[in-house]
Amino acid sequence: MAFNFDESIDRRHSDSFKWQKYYEQNVIPLWVADTDFRSPPCIIEALQARIAHGVFGYGFPPPELTELFIARMAERYHWRVQPEWLVFLPGLVSGINLAVRALTGPDEGIVIPTPIYPPFRAAARGAGRRQRLAPMVLNDGRWLADLAAVETELTGVEKLLMLCNPHNPGGTVYRREELQQQLAFAQRHDLLVCSDEIHCDLLLEPGVEHIPFASLDSDAEQRSVTLMSPSKTFNIAGLGASLAVIPNPRLRMRFIAQRSGIVPSVDVLAFVAATAAWRDGQQWLDEQLAYLRGNRDWLRARINELPGLHMASPEGTYLAWIDAHELAVENPQRFFEQAGVGLSPGAEFGDPRFVRLNFGCPRALLEEGVERMAAAVNAG
Structure with a gap:
């Protein structure tokens, strides 16, 4: 490999949110979706050049960034995006909240798969919207949203x-027929669709492809808001470069109006990082994916050896969703934290019997963390 993903970078004494949670504690943080890999050299060099310019006034989306994104969608996902569809954002979570507030009214509701990335349900709660929860079920080793289970409960x-593809947690990459089923559900109940596709480039399963929901057909396009970002892919989440793709001009106007005066513009350095990532970062991404596949496969085999734990194989993301319901413990996250491993509690996603583990880290750190988990399980 040209890039060293085994490199150990000390983040304990940095401004890392991930590592500061356990500052001066003997706990390995494998929780929040933030990898421990150095970002691609092309991004670092581009940022250094921009900083050397020395002036950091208000910026605007570089035309090159728009062109790169449109070309990327066409080449990778066969999705023809128009430049006027793009709304640049300083973070994907703000996009989720804007979509909830722009596309629903105070007395209206949202259908949300569960378990799911916590900001989805938090956005609904924050806006005071009703929630209908569709369970994620394990089907032949893949977590799928069971929309039929909630259909009879809908009131109009x-x-x-809300969609999350690849799904977080669980790592499912939805197939075309599965997305078409979700589109048919939305059509039957006259629903708009917000699709979080932030992990779309992080596909680990050979032969699996990402299909943007909006690319299914013109109806899917016109009823959707798609959220994307290079942040998870290239480990630049702290810079806040994201965007919403909104083909329907009426929905786009509502979305933009909702952000006015509240959600700021994107930082000029975030624009620089995103441009460099999508222009020059492919080789680094290819090697990162190979490394992550190795981590995933090792982790799945090791976790499934441990009594009381089970892990399905995520097709995408660097996040493992670990079933701990057979452990004789009340709180799996606290149990493993006391053993020296910081995981995300499943309760935050919608199921307290699970924990989420971030395997986007050097293998040595991952192995140390999992061996601590094994020691705790076997001691019990």
């Missing part, structure tokens, strides 16, 4: 369906 006040 529901106006928005």
Whole structure:
């Protein structure tokens, strides 16, 4: 490999949110979705050049960034995106909240798969919207949203369906027929769709492809808001470069109006980092994916050897969703934290019987963390 993903970078005494949680504690942080890999050299060099310029006034989206994104969508996902569809954002979570507030009213509801990335349900709660929860079920080793389970409960006040593809947690990459089923559900109930596709480039399973929901057909396009970002892919989440793709001009105007005066513009350095990532970062990404596949495969085999734990193989993301319901412990996250491993509690996603583990780290750190987990499980 040209890039060293085994490199150990000391983040304990940095401004890392991930590592500061356990500052001066003997706990390995494998929780929040932030990898421990050095970002690609092309991004670092581009940022250094921009900083050397020395002036950091208000910026605007570089035309090159728009062109790169449009070309990327066409080449990788066969999705023809128009430049006027793009709304640049300082973070994907703000996009989720804007979508909830722009696309639903105070007395309306949202259909949300669960377990799911916590900001989805937090956005609904924060806006005071009703929630209908569709369970994620394990089907042949893949976590899938069971929309049929919630269909009879709908009352007609529901106006928005939330998707996460690849799904977080669980790592499912939805197939075309599965997305078409979700589109049919949205059509039957006249729902708009917000699709979080932030992990779309992080596909680990050979032969699996990412299909943007909006690319299914013109109807899917016109009823959707798609959220994307290079942040997880290239480990630049702290810079806040994201965007919403909104083909329907009426929905786009509502979305933009909702952000006015509240959600700021994107930082000029974030624009620089995103441009460099999508222009020059492919070789680094290819090697990162190979490394992550190795971590995933090792982790799955090791976790499934441990009594009381089970892990399905994520097709995408660098996040493992570990079933700990057979452990004789009340709180799996606290149990492993006391053993020296910081994991995300499943309760935050919607199921306290699980924990989420971030394997986007050097293998040595991953092995040390999992061996601590093994020691705790076997001691019990």
